[in-house]
Amino acid sequence: MTSLEIVTGDITKLKVDVIVNAANNTLLGGGGVDGAIHKAAGKELLVECRSLGGCTTGEAKVTKGYNLPANYFIHTVGPIWKGGQNNESEVLVSCYQKSLLLANSLAVSSIAFPCISTGVYHFPKVIAANLAISAVKQFLKEHKHHLKLIFFCCYIDEDYQQYCTLLKGSNKKG
Numbered sequence: 001m002t003s004l005e006i007v008t009g010d011i012t013k014l015k016v017d018v019i020v021n022a023a024n025n026t027l028l029g030g031g032g033v034d035g036a037i038h039k040a041a042g043k044e045l046l047v048e049c050r051s052l053g054g055c056t057t058g059e060a061k062v063t064k065g066y067n068l069p070a071n072y073f074i075h076t077v078g079p080i081w082k083g084g085q086n087n088e089s090e091v092l093v094s095c096y097q098k099s100l101l102l103a104n105s106l107a108v109s110s111i112a113f114p115c116i117s118t119g120v121y122h123f124p125k126v127i128a129a130n131l132a133i134s135a136v137k138q139f140l141k142e143h144k145h146h147l148k149l150i151f152f153c154c155y156i157d158e159d160y161q162q163y164c165t166l167l168k169g170s171n172k173k174g
């Protein structure tokens with residue numbers, strides 16, 4: 001059984017095997033959660049990221065966790081919201097799927113996701129939360145995996161409330 005948990009605050013403070021980063025195509029850092037991760041991890045993260053050659057939107061790449069207790073970061077690039085008619089939902093789901101596939105290949109047991117694309121990339125929060133939860137649940141149903149604990153890390157209270165509402169009443173175990 002895998003437990004789905006909702007937490008608030010800074011994702012870099014979480015004691016998990018993998019922290020997912022909402023990055024951009026360059027993988028060379030930015031603001032928001034990406035900026036917080038690079039700041040907390042230290043300059044070596046940027047050195048490794050430079051060697052990766054960027055990342056396509058909807059895909060994911062792994063690095064070490066450097067100064068954080070997390071063993072790895074999985075950097076995924078969410079879609080920029082352009083009104084919803086440009087495969088934004090499919091691409092966002094792909095971010096969660098590809099990140100989980102990569103985590104599974106690393107045989108880790110815990111992972112934390114930020115609310116990908118809902119900051120600077122302006123993906124509507126409610127749609128994004130629904131897609132995030134359903135993508136994770138679908139993955140757990142369809143794959144043999146080692147994951148015991150999956151965190152949805154909500155930086156702002158509005159996101160936290162939204163995830164609580166969506167998970168409440170539904171089965172929190174995957």
Ligand code: AR6
Nearest residue numbers: 010011022024030031032033034036117118119120121155
């Ligand atoms: N811990 C957890 N969540 C956070 C943190 C944190 N320390 N800081 C912000 N958030 P965003 P995007 C939340 O903008 O929309 C970057 O510049 C935030 O409240 O970080 O995918 C990249 O380089 C929001 O809910 O990512 C890209 O250029 C969520 O993280 C671009 O932003 C995502 O907001 C990616 O945009």
